[in-house]
Amino acid sequence: MTPAPSLPEIIHLVEAETDAADPLSRLRTASTLAERLTEVGDAALGYFVDQARHAGHSWSEIGEALGVSKQAAQQRHTVRPAPAVDVFERSTPRARNAVADAAAIARRWGHPRVDTEHLLLALYRDPDALAAVILVEAGLPEGRVADAVQARLGRGTAAADGELPFAPDVRTVFSGALAAAVELGHNYIGTEHLLLGLRRAGGLAQAILDEAGLSAEDLEQRIVRRLVPLRRGPATAPDPGSADEGAG
Numbered sequence: 001m002t003p004a005p006s007l008p009e010i011i012h013l014v015e016a017e018t019d020a021a022d023p024l025s026r027l028r029t030a031s032t033l034a035e036r037l038t039e040v041g042d043a044a045l046g047y048f049v050d051q052a053r054h055a056g057h058s059w060s061e062i063g064e065a066l067g068v069s070k071q072a073a074q075q076r077h078t079v080r081p082a083p084a085v086d087v088f089e090r091s092t093p094r095a096r097n098a099v100a101d102a103a104a105i106a107r108r109w110g111h112p113r114v115d116t117e118h119l120l121l122a123l124y125r126d127p128d129a130l131a132a133v134i135l136v137e138a139g140l141p142e143g144r145v146a147d148a149v150q151a152r153l154g155r156g157t158a159a160a161d162g163e164l165p166f167a168p169d170v171r172t173v174f175s176g177a178l179a180a181a182v183e184l185g186h187n188y189i190g191t192e193h194l195l196l197g198l199r200r201a202g203g204l205a206q207a208i209l210d211e212a213g214l215s216a217e218d219l220e221q222r223i224v225r226r227l228v229p230l231r232r233g234p235a236t237a238p239d240p241g242s243a244d245e246g247a248g
Helices: 007-017 023-054 059-066 070-077 085-090 093-108 116-122 130-137 142-152 168-183 191-200 204-211 216-227
Strands: none
Touching: 007 023, 023 059, 023 168, 059 070, 093 116, 093 191, 116 142, 116 168, 116 191, 116 204, 130 191, 130 216, 142 204, 168 191, 191 204, 191 216
16 A cells, blocks of 8 residues: 655655745645645545445445444535535636536436536537547547437436436546546646546446546546646636636
8 A cells, every 4th residue: 555645755845845944934835735635535535435335335334444433424425415615616617617507408308317427518518618628639529428328318307497416426526526636736626627527436427438438547648738838736726718717
């Protein structure tokens, strides 16, 4: 098992990342780093909890693996009807629009809940968003995705009224998007991070990406190339019209 960073390693990283030797500057850098490490840990736990649930394990088994009670595990990791507040707060307008569009797409298809295939289709709604650019560039146009959804699920007959719930796999997408953003050194979530979240989650969207030959590594490489000259490091949510908002 890969060991966690040691205290001396973290201290060295903080000192290397801080331009000034001022103790308060280093404290601010250390606080930011600690927050990022916590986010990665929480996102990783949420991801693997979801994987365990998909594999059929009970909350009692998951609690035992986590070293907590069944109730504690369920309260912390239970599926919520909407993405976590912190994920939404960190999202770019285009990423938020994609989530809203996914619900509208599910409703138009007559499906009873918002699932990964609806979110994947929603990523195409803004053709200039980074996720849409990458998907088309990689040879997976919207029509091909829609055909796959039609072949697997077809049109449903669910009533169009009322707010649609999110499927469990969609929660995995949100936690995966947050983890991907943190891993890339971004403190915002764009459509590109949602795409990586879809690739990491289960469900029909992952199957469609698999069939198109789009691995997580391939998608991440395409994203990084598109975001050049942004360096792999702390980044703020771009302003409208800048690199990511022009794409992600």
